[in-house]
Amino acid sequence: MMNATTSLLPFFLPASDGQRYCLLHLPAPGQAARGGIIYIHPFAEELNKSRHVAAMQARAFAALGYSVLQLDLYGCGDSSGDFGDARWSIWRNDLHLACAWLARRVDGPLTLWGLRLGALLALDVAAHPPLPLARLLLWQPELDGPRVIDRFLRLRLAGRMLGNGGNTEAPGHAREELAAGRAVEVAGYLLAPELARAIDTFDAATVASALRPSVPVYWLEYAHGDAPVLPAPALKLATRWRSEGTPLAIAGFGDGAFWSSAELMACPQLLETTRHLCRDWLDQPEGERDEG
Structure with missing residues (x-):
């Protein structure tokens, strides 16, 4: 349930090629402005499965x-x-x-907050100045584009197996179609080869070298049982970023993979x-907040 003191404003943001559907969560009237946060949703159906969790966090912010x-x-979603x-x-x-748009209307620093592929997009945007950002908040970031596409294409194989009495196309066929410049349908989503190629460019090496953030990063990762907070590839990346001077705070959570769950998770x-991870800016006194 929404906090009684906050408010929600749905609207369409005009763009050169249509409109973007937006939800603006506002602090209580008269509450001192502390900054703005832009949320970047994950890929395809993960957007729908995670929207309610993002909304709860937005209300908390x-x-x-x-x-x-x-x-x-x-x-x-509901955009053009x-x-x-x-x-x-x-x-x-x-x-x-x-x-x-948000910078013109809000006093204080801006934060990019991305989930899954949205976190990778946040990293990419932050690497292309001039964008006046104070920090990045990454929820379960996708850090290897080819793995994102491969995992997405496996949904196509699974769907065809279930829908064709166990018969399926040859492994790699969808990749061949994309390489030939043809779009492929995956679980109701038409994946364009141009989008797949763009995501494919963000392999682990590219992310490590080209997308190193110049602002503090707050990173939350799903910790599977007794597993370490970060898997080995992500830990290697985090170590490299820290050695190159990126302020990085990392924590794990154990609620589960809400972005892929069949049921809504709180x-x-x-x-x-x-x-807790972001307490240095969420709990910071107004007179001491950073200015980005």
Whole structure:
């Protein structure tokens, strides 16, 4: 349930190729502004499965004095365009548009907050100045684009097996179609080869070298049981970023993979861990907050 002192403003943000559906979570009237936060949703169906958790966190941020903008990227959710027409460059422009819009209306620093592929998009946008960012908040970031596409294409194989009495296409066929410049349908989503190629460029090496953030990073990762907070590849990346001077705070949460769950999950541990991990700016006195 929404905090009684906060408010919600749904609207469409005009863009050069249509409109972007937005939800703006606002602090209580008269509450001192502490900054703005732009939320970047994950890929395809993960957007729908995680929207309620993002909304709960957005309301929590608003209750602490932040204006939070939830944006549906082009071709996603209730924004203009079809998913098959989505391109990484359009999504990047969407975020620049959202940041500029929010910066004109909110005092204080801006934060990019991304979930899964949205976190990778946040890293990419932050690596292309001039964007006046104070920090990045990454929830379960995707750090290897080819793995994202491969995992997505496996949904196609599974769906065809279930729908064709156990018969399926040859492994790698969808990759061949994309390489030939043909779009492929995956679980109701039409994946364009241009979008797949763009995501594929962000392999682990590229992310480590080209997307090293110049602002503090707050990173939350799903910890599976007694497993370490970060898997080995992510730990290697975090170690490299720290050695190169990126301020990095990391924590784990154990609620579960809410972005892929068949049922809605409340994720109280994730929200509480986010509050604790980000306490240096969420609990910071007004007179001492950073200015980005």
